[in-house]
Each structure stands twice: as C-alpha cells, then as structure tokens.
Amino acid sequence: MQALDHQFIDNRWVASHGTRRLAVMDPYHERQIAEVTAGDARDVEAAVEAARRALPGWHALGGERRGAYLNALADALTARREALMELSATNNGKALAEAGIDLDDAIACYRYYARQAGDLEARQGRRITHDIEGVDAHCYEDPAGVIGLITPWNFPLVTSAWKIAPALAAGCTVVFKPSEVTPLPEQALAEIALEIALPPGVLNLLHGDGDGIGIPLTHHRGIDKLSFTGSNAVGERVMQAAAEGSRGVSLELGGKSPILVLEDAEVEQAADWVMAGIYFNSGQICSATSRLIVHETLAEALYEALATRIDAIRLGDPLGENTDMGPMTSQRQRDRVRDYLAVAEREGLDAVRDARHRQLPSQGYFIAPTLYRDVPTDSRLWCEEIFGPVLCARSVASDDDAIALANDNEFGLAATVISGDPQRAQRVGRALRAGNIWYNSEQIVMPEASWGGFGRSGIGRELGPWGLSAYLEVKHLIGPA
Numbered sequence: 001m002q003a004l005d006h007q008f009i010d011n012r013w014v015a016s017h018g019t020r021r022l023a024v025m026d027p028y029h030e031r032q033i034a035e036v037t038a039g040d041a042r043d044v045e046a047a048v049e050a051a052r053r054a055l056p057g058w059h060a061l062g063g064e065r066r067g068a069y070l071n072a073l074a075d076a077l078t079a080r081r082e083a084l085m086e087l088s089a090t091n092n093g094k095a096l097a098e099a100g101i102d103l104d105d106a107i108a109c110y111r112y113y114a115r116q117a118g119d120l121e122a123r124q125g126r127r128i129t130h131d132i133e134g135v136d137a138h139c140y141e142d143p144a145g146v147i148g149l150i151t152p153w154n155f156p157l158v159t160s161a162w163k164i165a166p167a168l169a170a171g172c173t174v175v176f177k178p179s180e181v182t183p184l185p186e187q188a189l190a191e192i193a194l195e196i197a198l199p200p201g202v203l204n205l206l207h208g209d210g211d212g213i214g215i216p217l218t219h220h221r222g223i224d225k226l227s228f229t230g231s232n233a234v235g236e237r238v239m240q241a242a243a244e245g246s247r248g249v250s251l252e253l254g255g256k257s258p259i260l261v262l263e264d265a266e267v268e269q270a271a272d273w274v275m276a277g278i279y280f281n282s283g284q285i286c287s288a289t290s291r292l293i294v295h296e297t298l299a300e301a302l303y304e305a306l307a308t309r310i311d312a313i314r315l316g317d318p319l320g321e322n323t324d325m326g327p328m329t330s331q332r333q334r335d336r337v338r339d340y341l342a343v344a345e346r347e348g349l350d351a352v353r354d355a356r357h358r359q360l361p362s363q364g365y366f367i368a369p370t371l372y373r374d375v376p377t378d379s380r381l382w383c384e385e386i387f388g389p390v391l392c393a394r395s396v397a398s399d400d401d402a403i404a405l406a407n408d409n410e411f412g413l414a415a416t417v418i419s420g421d422p423q424r425a426q427r428v429g430r431a432l433r434a435g436n437i438w439y440n441s442e443q444i445v446m447p448e449a450s451w452g453g454f455g456r457s458g459i460g461r462e463l464g465p466w467g468l469s470a471y472l473e474v475k476h477l478i479g480p481a
C-alpha cells in the first residue's frame with residue numbers, strides 16, 4: 001500500500017516527523033488505498049524556512065519567468081490529465097467526467113495566472129496621475145511574502161490551483177497543506193514541481209491533518225498570510241491564528257445558495273439547471289444551489305420534472321462509464337448528511353424524492369439524491385449547509401418575495417436566477433446578496449471572473465485580478481519630478 005510519509009520541502013522528499021498515520025480511502029469500494037502522515041510541527045518549521053529562503057530569488061525572477069513556470073505546470077498537468085482524473089475519481093468518489101472538468105479548470109487557472117504574471121511585470125513602476133506639481137509618484141506591487149495555503153477535499157487540484165497559481169504569479173512562495181482526505185491527486189503537484197525544475201522552496205507540500213500541520217502552520221510567524229478554503233468552524237480558527245502578528249487572511253467558506261425560478265421560466269429547462277446546481281459532485285460543492293425558490297404557479301410542474309430527473313440519476317462506480325453520481329467522499333461526510341436526513345424525518349419534511357424511492361448500490365458511501373418541498377424557513381435543512389445531494393424547496397408569490405427569501409440567509413456565496421426574460425433575470429440577480437450569480441445558466445466557472453462571497457461565505461475573492469491582488473502588497477514611491 002502506498003505510504004505518503006514524506007513531505008515535499010525545498011524540492012526534496014523528506015521523511016515526515018509525524019508519527020500518526022491516517023487512512024486514505026476509496027469511498028466507492030470503502031477500502032483503504034494508501035496511508036498518509038498526519039504531519040508534525042517540525043515539518044512545518046522546515047517548510048517555512050525553505051519558503052523564506054526561496055522568496056527573494058523567486059520575486060527577483062520577474063513576472064515573465066514566473067509565468068513560464070506556471071505554463072510548464074499547466075503543460076505537466078495536461079500530460080497527466082487522464083491519470084489524474086482516475087486518481088481523483090478513485091480518492092474523491094466523483095464521477096470520471098466531473099474529474100475531467102476539474103482538471104480542465106485547474107489547467108485553465110495556471111495558464112490564466114501565467115498571463116497575469118506577465119501583465120504584473122509590465123505594470124510595475126507605472127506613473128500615478130495626480131495634481132501636485134513637481135512631484136513624481138510610481139506604483140509597485142510586491143509579493144505578500146510566504147503564504148500558508150490550506151484546502152478541503154471536494155475539488156482536489158482545483159482549490160489548490162486557485163491559490164497556488166496566483167500566489168506564485170505574484171512572486172510569493174508557499175507552504176501548501178492539502179486535505180488529508182484526498183492527498184493522492186495533490187501529491188502530483190510536488191512531482192510536477194520537480195519535473196519542471198521549479199526553484200527549490202517555492203512550492204512546499206505538507207501532508208497532514210489539522211492538528212499535525214494545520215494548527216502549527218497557521219500559528220507560524222514565518223507565514224505572512226494565510227489562505228484557507230473549508231468549513232466555517234475551522235475558518236474562524238484560522239482567522240484567530242492570523243490575528244497573532246496581525247497577518248493577512250483570505251477565507252473561502254460555506255454556502256447555502258438559492259436558485260430562483262421566476263414565473264415566466266420554462267419548466268423543463270429550469271429543471272435541468274436546478275439539477276446541475278445541487279447534484280453535481282454529489283452536492284459537495286460550496287456553491288451548491290441548495291435552496292430552490294420557485295414561483296407558486298410553476299411549483300407542481302417543476303417538482304414533477306425534478307422527480308423524473310432524480311430517478312434517472314445513475315449512482316455507481318465513479319470510474320464506470322454509466323455513472324452520473326458517485327458516493328460521498330468520506331464516511332464522515334456521509335454520516336453528516338445522514339444526520340440532516342434524520343432531522344428532516346423528525347421535522348416531518350415532505351420528501352418528493354429520498355432514499356425510500358431508490359435502491360442504493362450495495363457498497364460505497366452513497367446518499368440518495370433528495371428533494372424536500374415546502375420546507376419551513378426555520379428548518380435546519382433550510383438554513384444550514386448540508387454539503388450533500390439534498391435540495392430544499394419553497395414556493396413564493398412574486399419576484400420580491402423570492403429576492404427577500406433568497407437574501408434571508410447568513411451565507412452569500414452564489415445564486416442562480418431563471419426567467420424567460422434575461423433582463424428580468426439580471427434585474428433580480430442584481431438584487432441578490434452573493435458573490436457569484438448565474439442567470440439562465442448552469443454554474444459556469446472561469447478563471448477571469450471572481451470567486452468568493454458575502455457574509456459568512458468568507459473574506460476576499462479568488463480568481464481574476466482579485467485573486468492575484470490577494471497575494472500582493474501595493475507600494476508607492478513618491479519624490480521630486
């Protein structure tokens with residue numbers, strides 16, 4: 001069995017100081033496929049030192065050359081695309097086609113920030129226009145320093161690309177801790193760093209869990225900034241750690257996003273977009289549109305169209321050609337979702353579809369795609385992030401009611417609006433409190449547009465120029481002309 005017991009520090013594989021070992025699972029076969037070190041503070045110490053040593057040289061290299069490394073990284077991922085899709089599907093449980101979408105997303109992200117690195121170089125030292133005579137002012141953007149990056153398990157290689165690519169483009173060096181649940185695909189990044197001869201210390205990868213690596217990394221004062229994606233509970237601890245030394249922090253946290261189906265929507269088309277918004281990746285998406293808000297005149301027809309589509313979802317082996325939905329990524333996540341289903345049972349929620357309507361595969365951490373209708377607004381299922389294939393629906397009488405209900409939530413990551421009139425859809429979209437709003441569309445993600453949310457969904461934005469700014473410090477030189 002593969003043992004991930006070495007850390008990638010300074011372009012070398014170094015035996016982890018950690019003595020605890022964690023099982024890495026294949027969630028479809030419910031079997032252990034590898035073991036990974038839980039890590040240790042001494043691993044963090046060595047990685048931070050390496051990243052600090054590498055920082056001046058990596059910055060001095062300039063944006064053009066850093067961009068060339070990012071393109072080489074994208075090329076290397078492309079060359080491994082099929083193998084990594086398979087590894088990701090096996091370790092995460094997502095259907096193979098979805099793993100392909102992930103790989104393409106990650107590759108596009110590295111290529112985008114390769115271009116951004118060049119653009120950054122071109123704008124260094126630009127003159128600031130102002131009204132004071134005899135004074136010259138120039139603007140520079142410097143790397144924020146050594147960055148600690150921590151990611152979850154739902155989109156291996158993607159979430160890490162959204163952090164590593166802009167951080168390296170900006171001239172930062174990084175210590176990256178992937179989720180201990182899906183370390184196998186992420187391990188490829190270290191292999192690629194060696195293959196493309198990335199300068200030592202620029203990208204350090206530490207395997208481990210929260211106790212072994214996460215906590216020592218977030219508290220380490222050699223880390224200038226932290227960028228974290230994951231749960232709110234851990235995000236708040238990361239933010240507390242960042243407060244020591246007044247260090248920067250970016251957080252991408254949870255969501256409970258709405259999908260609004262307005263009165264003039266075409267029901268069959270709307271049903272397709274509703275399905276894609278909640279059942280993709282077995283619902284383990286931070287931007288899952290898990291609250292369906294439908295105009296009352298369409299509700300019955302829409303629930304019927306959704307039931308037909310839910311019945312057609314093929315659950316099974318993530319590597320199987322005929323699989324639409326794989327298992328949950330871990331037993332822990334399966335159990336968390338089951339707990340919510342038990343709450344729904346106690347609350348007497350009205351299930352249009354749930355486990356009673358289908359036979360689950362005999363193995364794998366599966367949850368049946370579920371749809372509850374007329375869910376009370378004070379139900380825990382309506383308010384809290386479930387992170388599974390569970391859709392809660394309510395009907396409303398007007399666009400204003402739909403907007404008010406959509407905005408009545410602590411999170412604000414994403415939303416979708418569906419209408420026969422694109423102007424109306426955009427008008428409603430503008431009234432929503434969320435960072436990513438799609439109209440008459442599935443959830444299209446592009447590296448050029450921002451990612452991140454309002455309220456409890458986090459702090460800061462990833463992707464686009466905003467994603468790069470997160471890793472830059474602005475400075476001005478001002479003096480006589």
Ligand code: NAD
Nearest residue numbers: 151152153178179209210214215230231234252253254286
């Ligand atoms: P999690 O918060 O449990 O773990 C995330 C990462 O933090 C893991 O690498 C974990 O090892 C590490 N960690 C755990 N304890 C830590 C600590 N005390 N200090 C530092 N690091 C620690 O989240 P998860 O269960 O892996 O992922 C699911 C959550 O992630 C969901 O809530 C989901 O909404 C969120 N998420 C958000 C986005 C987004 O872009 N907003 C994307 C993906 C996932």
